[in-house]
Amino acid sequence: MTDPNRFSFLFRFLTKAGEAGALFNQTFKNIFTKSWEKKNFLQQLEEIGVKSLPIVTITAAFGGLVFGLQIYIAFTRYVGHGSEAYSGPIISLGLSKELIPVFVGLMLAGRVGSSMAAEIGTMKITEQIDALFSLGADPNRFLVVPRTLACIVILPMLTLYGDFIGILSGFFYNIVLMGVNRHVYITNTLTYFEMWDVVSGLIKAVFFGVIIAIVGCWQGLSTEAGAEGVGKATTRAAVISSVLILIFNFFLSEFLPGSFTG
Amino acid sequence: MIRFVDVHKSFGENHVLRGLNLEINRGETLVIIGQSGSGKSVLLKHMIGLLQPDRGQIYIDGVNVTELREEKELYAVRRKFAMLFQGAALFDSMTVAQNVSFGLERYTTFPQEKIEKIVTECLDRVGLRNVEHLMPFELSGGMKKRVGLARAIAYNPEIILYDEPSTGIDQIRANAINDLINKLKEELNVTSVVITHDMDSTFKVADRIAMLYQGTIIECGTPEEIQQSKNRIVHQFIHGHAEGPLENW
Incomplete structure (x- = not known):
């Protein structure tokens, strides 16, 4: 006989995915068709953007340094001494297309996504969400839309800033610390590194921004069972959005064109 | 002014409201009493549209709000209400x-x-x-x-809903809140719906009292009528006796 609990995990998964999908759908409908709270959007820009600058700086700097280091080792080991000067475009491409968007996404999933879940979750269990509704404010337009829009705007900006810091750090490691030929390194970077490498990373960042905001808000709005529930929602928001970022990163890398110059 | 007709509401297996009927008149203070977990807050949240019934109708000034789909119409109904939440629900930020x-x-x-x-x-x-x-x-x-x-x-709402207004505060402050409920009713001529299990508050503010038990209103009347009720459940609840038909706390 079929065990009725056999499909319960699948059923729960589909229910939860449906909840998140419905929130996504409602949020984008509100973004394009309804008025939303501009003041909250500006507050979120500061909260998500300005306050994330230190963590993005550190992550991008050390990400750039260690990537520069590994590429340097790879070139000296497999191609030979002197070839490291050709590593410039590889470092820049790897950082701007893959590492920096993912690093920024993961850092903000931890810092911003979990904070959204905690804040909205606390509002939920203290009936502040119900109070918003009773006072004529749609919780989606008041809480979710400004956060989603802020993430869509801020993630690419932070990624672009991270690209700059990361590429500079890779340059610093190779040129300043390891004494690689500066002229060859820069010329090669300018010749082979394309604008599209940066743009494709920024497109990824937009997707990651949506993931962080929707997952954080969805977890917050579905919080139950008091302080323990807030804790669980916070953890789930960080874990789910981090996993989704890594999964989406692969598929975006696969489907976005590798280059625009053929 | 507010009328519940055969309202049902379940959360999973938990059938909270089971064919509830209730009428609230303009300008009165109706206190809904009942045990913790009896569905008082659920009832209140149906009035303001925070919850939708699974079955039945809710009329506000003659309009069946369960049939309203247009946001403008829902907004106009919601505008008539204000709610004092149990923990006040002030926005922290x-x-x-x-x-x-x-x-x-x-x-x-x-x-x-x-x-x-x-x-x-x-x-x-x-x-x-x-x-x-x-x-x-x-x-x-x-x-x-x-x-x-x-x-x-x-x-300037027409109806104020009070969710456990005296819970979590000392007796002096609870009395001050009771006085405020009475004062606001007189000065603003609002309709008030209070849910509580505090009998002291109940008799201080109520024009009528309704007792919610097992998802329906089992008794509704003036404070004097409720005090003289022959219903054993109502009698036990308002006098706070540990022994009686209400055993499953």
């Missing part, structure tokens, strides 16, 4: 003044100076002065309830 003006800014088109004036008046009405700049965490439990009440009355 806003000052007292921002909390009180929140509904005003959304339900009216008043200029900022007028909104500020109304905020001060409402706070004054609930006995609070010079607290506009304070954050909710700086307030005591009783003050939070007062601010919650000021926020509720700020946009």
Whole structure:
């Protein structure tokens, strides 16, 4: 006989995915068709953007340094001494297309996504969400839309800033610390590194921004069972959005064109 | 003014409202009593549209709100209500003044100076002065309830819903809240629906009392009628006896 609990995990998964999908759908409908709270959007820009600058700086700097280091080792080991000067475009491409968007996404999933879940979750269990509704404010337009829009705007900006810091750090490691030929390194970077490498990373960042905001808000709005529930929602928001970022990163890398110059 | 007709509501296996019928008249204070977990808050949240019934109708001023789908219509119905939440539900990230003006800014088109004036008046009405700049965490439990009440009355609602107004505060503050409920009813001529299990508060503010038990209203009447009720469940509840038909706490 079929065990009725056999499909319960699948059923729960589909229910939860449906909840998140419905929130996504409602949020984008509100973004394009309804008025939303501009003041909250500006507050979120500061909260998500300005306050994330230190963590993005550190992550991008050390990400750039260690990537520069590994590429340097790879070139000296497999191609030979002197070839490291050709590593410039590889470092820049790897950082701007893959590492920096993912690093920024993961850092903000931890810092911003979990904070959204905690804040909205606390509002939920203290009936502040119900109070918003009773006072004529749609919780989606008041809480979710400004956060989603802020993430869509801020993630690419932070990624672009991270690209700059990361590429500079890779340059610093190779040129300043390891004494690689500066002229060859820069010329090669300018010749082979394309604008599209940066743009494709920024497109990824937009997707990651949506993931962080929707997952954080969805977890917050579905919080139950008091302080323990807030804790669980916070953890789930960080874990789910981090996993989704890594999964989406692969598929975006696969489907976005590798280059625009053929 | 408010009429519940055969309202059912379940949460999973838990059938909370089971064919509930209730009428609330304009200008009266109706107190709904019942055990914890009997569905009093669920009933209140149906009035304001926070919950939708699985079956049955809810009429507000003759309009069946369960059939309303247009946001404008729902908004117009919601505008008639204000709610004082159990824990006050003040917005943590806003000052007292921002909390009180929140509904005003959304339900009216008043200029900022007028909104500020109304905020001060409402706070004054609930006995609070010079607290506009304070954050909710700086307030005591009783003050939070007062601010919650000021926020509720700020946009001149026709109906105020009180969810356990005396819970979590001491007897003196609870009495002050009871006095406020009576004062607001007289001064603003609002309809009040209070849910509580505090019998002291109940008899201080009620024009009528309804007892909710196992998802339906088992008795409804004036305080005198309820006090003289022959229903054993009502009798046990209002006198707080440990022994009786209400055993499954």
